Amino acid sequence: MARRDRLVMLTTLAVLQVLTIVIGVYAMTTDFNLSALTSGSAPTDPTASPAEGSPPVPVVTAGPVLAQLSAKSGDGPLPTKGTLTKQLASALGDDALGRRVGAVVLDTVTGEQLFAANPDTAITPASTTKIITCTAALAALGPDARLSTRVVQGTKPGTIVLVGGGDPMLAGPQARSSDYPKQASLNTLAARTAATLKARGVRKVTLSYDDSLFTGNPKAPGWKPNYIPDGEVAPVHALMIDEGRQDPRFRAPRVQNPPQYAADAFARLLAEQGVSVAKSVRPAKAPAGAAELGRVDSAPLYALVEHTLTRSDNDLAEALMRHVAIKEGQQPSFGGGGKAVNAVLQRLGLAQNVSLSDGSGLSIRNRISPHALAKAIALAGAPQHPELRAVATGMPIAGFSGTLGNGRRFTGGDSKDQVGLVRAKTGTLNHINTLAGLATTKDGRLVTYAFMADQVPVNAEPVLDRLAAIVARS
Incomplete structure (x- = not known):
């Protein structure tokens, strides 16, 4: 008993x-x-x-x-x-x-x-x-470390660069709030960036993106070819949203080019905030020491x-x-x-x-x-x-x-x-x-x-x- x-x-x-x-x-x-x-x-x-x-x-x-x-x-x-x-x-x-x-x-x-x-x-x-x-x-x-995604001033006036900080859980426009409580959000980054730009009188920009924080092959030795198509994992990049998912509600499919996908989504969000973006969004290295226009941080590392x-x-x-x-x-x-x-x-x-x-x-x-x-x-x-x-x-x-x-x-x-x-x-x-x-x-x-x-x-x-x-x- x-x-x-x-x-x-x-x-x-x-x-x-x-x-x-x-x-x-x-x-x-x-x-x-x-x-x-x-x-x-x-x-x-x-x-x-x-x-x-x-x-x-x-x-x-x-x-x-x-x-x-x-x-x-x-x-x-x-x-x-x-x-x-x-x-x-x-x-x-x-x-x-x-x-x-x-x-x-x-x-x-x-x-x-x-x-x-x-x-x-x-x-x-x-x-x-x-x-x-x-x-x-x-x-x-x-x-207590956090992973930061930033937007900085480009090399020329009217240019900005979205800089990936290696946070795969950065929430995209389709993410439900319940999926990412207090996680970094692309929506928030767009709002902060747009506010900074408009305060400077800038309402039209050319956007580039910097994915250079991570290097090397985005697929590991020993991974099976089906891992990415089946949604087990995305190609590893420093810039992505929703862990590279096309729809954050589902494990698959994963997008083929996570950095470009994230940057295109960011361009659309900027436009919704009243800042028009040139049609071409391409990769580019952020200038060293460039002024920061917006930033969002992940949850702390322990979480x-x-x-x-x-x-x-x-x-x-x-x-x-x-x-x-x-x-x-x-x-x-x-x-x-x-x-x-x-x-x-x-x-x-x-x-x-x-x-x-x-x-x-x-x-x-x-x-x-x-x-x-x-x-x-x-x-x-x-x-x-x-x-x-x-x-x-x-x-x-x-x-x-x-x-x-x-x-x-x-x-x-x-x-x-x-x-x-x-x-x-x-x-x-x-x-x-x-x-x-x-x-x-x-x-x-x-x-x-x-x-x-x-x-x-x-x-x-x-x-x-x-x-x-x-x-x-x-």
Whole structure:
């Protein structure tokens, strides 16, 4: 009876926690963004899973409501290693996981390894790559950084330049207000720019656009040709609206030339504001030190990270990787981003067995060890690294949010009792299933874990849910 009462109590607390998050976010809309994205599936080749893809819909992220999550508040007694090892080892023997599996469970308080099976094996991580990308972004840029889109004076009188700042969530004219609360808006940028121009007596301009903040191939090594047409991700550019979607309500289609599409939309908005724009809108480099005519800023980085992890947002993850590259003095490309992320990880003590070809995990060339994933999450829950907290608060909650709230996860008899008590980032490509996150054990100890398999015969998600549930029950 006591155990049943405990389960009822914990489930009730979990529901109350989610309600608290909703109320908190509603009251603090200045710091949150709502949108969605990504992934889909094919029968044989590696591609994104439909479980991780959806059209843009409002979601609630954790934000400051869960900001106190830390190892300090989860320092109950350690779980019994023998029991934990026996249960995890048994579950890891499930044939559904395939022939290559890695697993790690870490104590967040001490960093002690509580369980390990091939912990340092570099495995294809799929979307759990985003944990590493977001960790690097928070460490390099800081949780309060914002991404800015600007309009500056051109080289000649009557010319202006729209300058992309690497914010893929910049809301276009068709975006609903509920999709992007307090996100940067192209409408707002047009209104501010028009006001500045009219104050100077300018009512006719020639518009150019500058997309040069990011460089290199807009498609990553290891991406399948169908990713962009199917709407899994847009070509990576520093200037785009609505994450390159033709219609922000739907995942696909993505526009072929996101910078031109955004600039043309901006020209129309300027005209609506009483500033006529010459018919030809072309790319051009903004003059160095040019006067700023208008500017809009994204939500703070911690909110962008929470969104990236909760919604498994491929476009935002790729943008964050490039911003890390800029901060670290590398080329803002896929190659430079990989080098920059590793440099940041090196400073955090996480770089071993991490090799990235993109920031989102769509690339099948990425490799990350279970230990590196679990340790990154442990750092986010440690009091020594408050700047990384959004990695922990952005984790989907089993049965409630993001890629764990789709009605398919934690539904089995061996895992559904942990609904609301497990937080984790999912990773799904064809033949690849990963799950990495954190949980508080039955005695109140905060632990992190990573379970990874990249030779899955069909689908190993139920087994991964079982593994996480074992950890949470320990």
